[in-house]
Amino acid sequence: MRRWLGDAETALANHSDRLNAINIFPVADGDTGTNLYHTVRVAATAAAATEGTDLGEVLGAAGQAAMEEAWGNSGTLFAVFLDAFAAALAGHPRLSGPLLARALHRAQIRAWSALSEPVGGTMLSVLEAAADGAASACGAAGNDDSNVALRAALDGALEAAAGAVVATEGQLGVLASARVVDAGGVGLLLVLAALRGAVLGDGIAEEALEALHGFRIQDPYITADQPEAEGVEIMCTIQLSPLDAASLRQRLDEVGESVIMSPVGAFDDAAGLCRWRVHVHVTDPDAALELIRGVGEPERVALTELRSEDAPAGGAGDFAQENRRAR
Structure with a gap:
């Protein structure tokens, strides 16, 4: 679990500029990658500082830290996801297929209920698909504590999440018009791929990410072409x-x-x-x-x-400048 969050931090660092480039919902402020990276980094740091082998305690500390320091819509929803995910693993020293399916289901319910007006075609849809995919695949594999069932649940979750990300383009009019997938959905896909990679040794191929509309490194910075975000x-x-x-x-x-x-x-x-x-x-x-x-x-x-910054001039890992002030 510690390795999972560390790998997720690295994945988001490598792809944050492209997530920012396609961030046009709910507002085109070009910071989804930045917000997810910051929030996951806080979670990874908290998890690394924990001791013991209780998955719930390790991820619980990470989830609490993420909730306190979350940035933006995407970061806040990730924190909600992680906090709920951790609660389902309390008292367990090992991840299993049924536990994964249960944790994703709990996180799905918590994430949908956290928003006053939940919208499909976003991180919520991707999380829901991942939960359903894990449960279905785990059940088909015997729904037991075997490594076979865990692999099946991870494969099912990631495959369903990837399909849900592709589907986001057709679920929201603003995404369909811009011909891009949802940035937050891609971010969650990277997090889930990091989990699969930490457990099984492989996550998601870069070619699969490159196939997502708007996500190729040579694609334009679509956020910059959207109406100026206000507020x-x-x-x-x-x-x-x-x-x-x-x-x-x-x-x-x-x-x-x-x-x-x-x-x-x-x-x-x-x-x-x-x-x-x-x-x-x-x-x-x-x-x-x-x-x-x-x-x-x-x-x-x-x-x-809520305003989009200029497109990053550098390569992967460059982050949009944050305009934050505290009171």
């Missing part, structure tokens, strides 16, 4: 009761878009509170922050202008 992305962490969290989500839905709220860590029964990671796109950040501060005191507040 501000707000991210923070805040302690709230479930009732206050539901109220805040509803009010953020009224003033913004791309609302993501997901719990960070365990619920404090004594205090009746839980830490929440909050993400939203708004045109009036001061008004949104006032809403947030109306229910609690936010931490790790980060504001990012």
